[in-house]
Amino acid sequence: SVLRDCVSVTNFHGLSTRIFRAHARVIGLDPEMEQPESDWVREQCLRWGWGWDQIISAEGALRRAKQQGLNDVEVEELLRRRRATGALKLERQRLTENRLTYDDLPRVAELILANDSVASLYRSHFGAVIVDEFQDLTPQQLRIVNRIGLGRTTYAGDLAQGIYGFAGAQPAQIDAAIRSECSTVIEFAESHRSSPAVLSMVNSLNKMTGGLTLTSARPDSWPGGGLAAGVRFNNPSEEGRWAVGFARYILDRAPQQRIGVICRTAPRRETVDAIADQSGLPVYRWDDGVLDTETAKIMKAMLVRLNAVEALASADPLLYLRESAALGAVADTDTRRFMADALLWCLDKLRDGMTPAQIHGRIKVGDQNTLLTAPGLHLLSGHVGKGQQFDWVIVVGAEDGVIPDWRSTTEASKLEDARVLSVMLSRARHGVVVTFAVRIADRYGRVRTKQGTPYFAQLRAASFTDAAGVQAFMQSADWDAIETR
Known part of the structure; x- marks a missing residue:
């Protein structure tokens, strides 16, 4: 009761909506404008029959423009200068319908908070601010936080988990800004979640991810010390059969375990998905909604x-x-x-x-809790799994061109893909296996020869074994202890 009366818990879109509804007229807008109840931008693109390349380009152009704290006229002018014709068409349609989109909410909140009287009101209302997952902040979101709680904000997060650059997040820039604001830094480097073997894999990427070196809080409590491995396959079918067989072996011996099969991109996971669907195991696809x-x-x-x-x-x-x-x-x-x-x-x-x-x-x-707690085989992409936990993780499709993605051409984008890999690895409690295939057919049926991710050079410095080592670990494991850990 006391917490409910004294603490407001919200995300940035919720906070922005609150600010807009109370103070929209400060910037000359109607507080009764249509609020987003779904992804209007994507819906409108599909209504117009746009292809995926056109959709992604327009969505990105709009997002980048609206994270700059511009008003409606300035957004339209910027899109026109950049010749972002798809984004410009969407923006004009939005104005015609007198609505806001998800990207508009923080934009208008920032414009409103530029008014000193409104900002002072919120600074007086909130005695302190706590921001979770600071590494996912965009510069715009940090500007909103600063107008409300500069000098009175506590930030929590992990640079190694910063994987939303495509949405405008800038982990290194945000980290530098908040370190200059905050007088005290407290680091937590003891893990209660993952085995020593898993942590060794995660730690091996630290030079690229900026993460802390993690140690296990109770290393002796993990049966066998956990598992960390890399396995090479001839093709995705062989990889998929092995991954599903790995899951079956575990579930036959410890039925309450949760195995996550995670890939950088959903299309590269399709072969595993198809084999899993025919396996008879309990299978959960995280990119399908588990609906109420x-x-x-x-x-x-x-x-x-x-x-x-x-x-x-x-x-x-x-x-x-x-x-x-x-x-x-x-x-x-x-x-x-x-x-x-x-x-x-x-x-x-x-x-x-x-x-x-x-x-x-x-x-x-069901509901979201079905995904979070159900034993069985879980299929998901790297970004979807952030913040979640599985007893075992198989990172499939770890080829160069998948991770780092072939479109990651800058040093910053390659480092972000290293963080995506770190996030996938760190979802595991007992064990993690990274797999790749050396011959992969493209959508035209042409077989391409592939190499494993260049990040294997770092992973091999960890407590790392191969397919034979995985088999030996599984055969000698104390499954009763694993089931209860």
């Missing part, structure tokens, strides 16, 4: 009667899906938001060639 009961019920009913050809051929496929699901009749705000996200996901799958029946089969009923 009410949303799942509406979606499944809609998919049973959905004509996919007619939906995709309609003038507005997303509106077609919304009307098919009777979204307009849903009164509950949370259910509307969940439904909007689910329908956007559904349209993505339809455009990728999936049938309504296949999408229907991918819908699992």
